[in-house]
Amino acid sequence: MGRIFTVELEGRSYRCRFCRTHLALPDDLVSRSFHCRRGKAYLFNRSVNISMGPLEERMMLSGMHTVADIFCCCCGQNVGWKYESAHEKAQKYKEGKFVLERGRIVDEIDLSTEVYIDTHGSTSDTEDS
Numbered sequence: 001m002g003r004i005f006t007v008e009l010e011g012r013s014y015r016c017r018f019c020r021t022h023l024a025l026p027d028d029l030v031s032r033s034f035h036c037r038r039g040k041a042y043l044f045n046r047s048v049n050i051s052m053g054p055l056e057e058r059m060m061l062s063g064m065h066t067v068a069d070i071f072c073c074c075c076g077q078n079v080g081w082k083y084e085s086a087h088e089k090a091q092k093y094k095e096g097k098f099v100l101e102r103g104r105i106v107d108e109i110d111l112s113t114e115v116y117i118d119t120h121g122s123t124s125d126t127e128d129s
Contacts, residue, residue, distance in 0.1 A: 004074060004075070014108075015072075016019055016077065017103070017104050018072065021074040022048060023100060024047045024100060026107075028045040030044060030045055031043040031095060032095060035061070039101050042118040043097055044099075047098040049076040052070055053068050062091050065091065066082060066085040066086075068084060070082050079101060079104045079106070080104065
């Protein structure tokens, strides 16, 4: 196995929830109104640091599509899918776009609000002076 080279995105980005690898930029966000089996999903024009699985025909809520699952190139987790082709004319706008599942990505804003909680507690009720 060779060394993995990743693309570091400038500014705010969406990252893999599991390993924090950069996946997409907010400027490439097309829609937040997509859904998947596990919940909400976002549609992007571009995505980086991914590998694609094999193409398959998949029946979705919007009709039949040819898609490929996409995986984080660093940790291998499935993070969504790519639309290769749409069979219905009204769905052609999705072709070549990427869907990232909201439960599998984090926004850098989410990262900046993560809080460490000390579950061991303090052994003293007094403040140090």
